[in-house]
Amino acid sequence: MAGGEAEEKLENVPTIKAYKNPDFLASHAARKIRIMCELQEPEQRLAEAQIDNYFLFLGSHQVMHPEERTKLMTELSEKVKKGGPRDEMEALSAKISWNKRLMPMDKYYTVAMELAGMIAKFNLEKKKCIAM
Numbered sequence: 001m002a003g004g005e006a007e008e009k010l011e012n013v014p015t016i017k018a019y020k021n022p023d024f025l026a027s028h029a030a031r032k033i034r035i036m037c038e039l040q041e042p043e044q045r046l047a048e049a050q051i052d053n054y055f056l057f058l059g060s061h062q063v064m065h066p067e068e069r070t071k072l073m074t075e076l077s078e079k080v081k082k083g084g085p086r087d088e089m090e091a092l093s094a095k096i097s098w099n100k101r102l103m104p105m106d107k108y109y110t111v112a113m114e115l116a117g118m119i120a121k122f123n124l125e126k127k128k129c130i131a132m
Helices: 003-012 028-048 066-082 086-131
Strands: none
Touching: 066 086
16 A cells, blocks of 8 residues: 555544544443533532532432322322233232332431431521621
């Protein structure tokens, strides 16, 4: 292969910067980059709003307020009582079993709400003291 041919082939290869390539950014290989963006972007917004400290509550989407779980369990039980095709009844039974296993975790939903309320109240009182 002559030197001119190699240069010609290199010139014909389209290139795109990785950060401008939506296919790459949506790929599994770029997952770490997306996670970093989810950390960096909020950090920038907080800095711009001059927020120095914050609490981050992490949890599961499957945990819910205990009253919501009770309501869901009642609805599922009523559907089972009405009856229906076997596969639907098996699916409902599985949902009931799954929700029973999650019930003990629901108390942490309430605890997190209470803690967030205490922190917010403390912060408001702190601001009042600073303003004086």
